[in-house]
Amino acid sequence: MQELLVGLEEAVDGGRHREWAVQCAHALGLGGIAVSLRWGAELVWFSDGVSARLEDAQFTLGQGPGVAAEFTDVPHQVPDLARDAAEEWPQFAAEARDLGVWAVFVWPVRSGAVRLGSLTGYRRTPGPLTPQQSADGLRVADALAGRLLAWRPGNESSTDGQGEAGTVDLHWAEVHQATGVLSCRLGVPLGEAMVRLRAQAFAEGRAVTETAREILRELPS
Template sequence: MSVEELLDGLEQAVDAGERRAWAVRCAHALGLEGIAVSLRWGAELVWFSDDVSARLEDAQFTLGQGPGIDADFTEVPHQVADLEAGERWPQFASEARALGVRAVFVWPVRSGAARFGGLTGYRKEPGFLTGPQAADGLRVADALTSRLLAWRSGAVVSPNEPGKAGAVDLHWAEVHQATGVLSCRLGVPMEEALVRLRARAYASGRPLTDTAREVLAQELPS
């Protein structure tokens, strides 16, 4: 399936399963093995194709480093063709290699000059994208920008589905909730509470979301 055909079908990707299936097809059309979209420089994961792409975003958020956070987009996309070749993000590169990832590519999710997120793709083999792949990835990012800008429009949030927000899911809603809990519990600013939560997750070797759920569970009455 071509990227143009995929973009024509984007509006039909309504529920979580359809969105993930669409993202898988889109990744393959771009010559990638997975893609993910995060907002606010990696602070909120809203769309991903597979567990590896989600774990890559989780690693960036936990460590506070990685191409999706640091890309300056002097060239679009930002291409890390071989994670073995550089030392810019040593901890992230180590986590990515553990997942079998060798190359990472990031396109801006933006409206005009305002950037509010990134589309990140990965491959398990090193190498640059072709010109058409790079251009098609930007088309996908632009299409997702339009979708995400309207993500709360008319959304009905079910009380049984925390974190749901219309066209996307807030996969790190519990992380932000746990950050608030730690901020109150420890009497520290939100920024420091998030740093401590990240440090706890990294030290334990567990996903940040699992660590956040543990913090929240401690607040529940026995």
């Protein structure tokens, strides 16, 4: 793990984002990892498609360990979604199972006492983390916190597309844009517009990003 952490900056600068992320997830005994800021309000980093879709599900539904964890324990472990999450987050548990996810683990991404977001990992089999995996996950979260704090958008930075592992992209930029459109169109506050957007996506059985893009496509060119 130490070798991976030391090589984070070089991997990102060299374009080996996905390779680094996959190796990191495997070192933690996970199928994939993702980072969301502000209690799931913005997905900025993910290793694979399942991780992104899992974060989309939490964002759309407004439920799940990544948006609910208070971190009385680090990491927040849900080692068996069927047993531990069916009552608290029934829709999320069902979505996760559809993705083949059976266990979820969440670490705080923080700078000092300030929580910036969450690092979420998943497994396709139930079971808890080992103490070493728990500790290593926190080291990864701390390393990524430093990466996020150092990031500034530049001319080559994508701000409206899906991110790749190791880069910082605003995966839900279109969602926030569509929220603003709905707020103006319906004459409601942004918070209510976001709730309506999520509800529409859930009712249609689509990712909230897909629903947002459809709303934006309706705008006059």
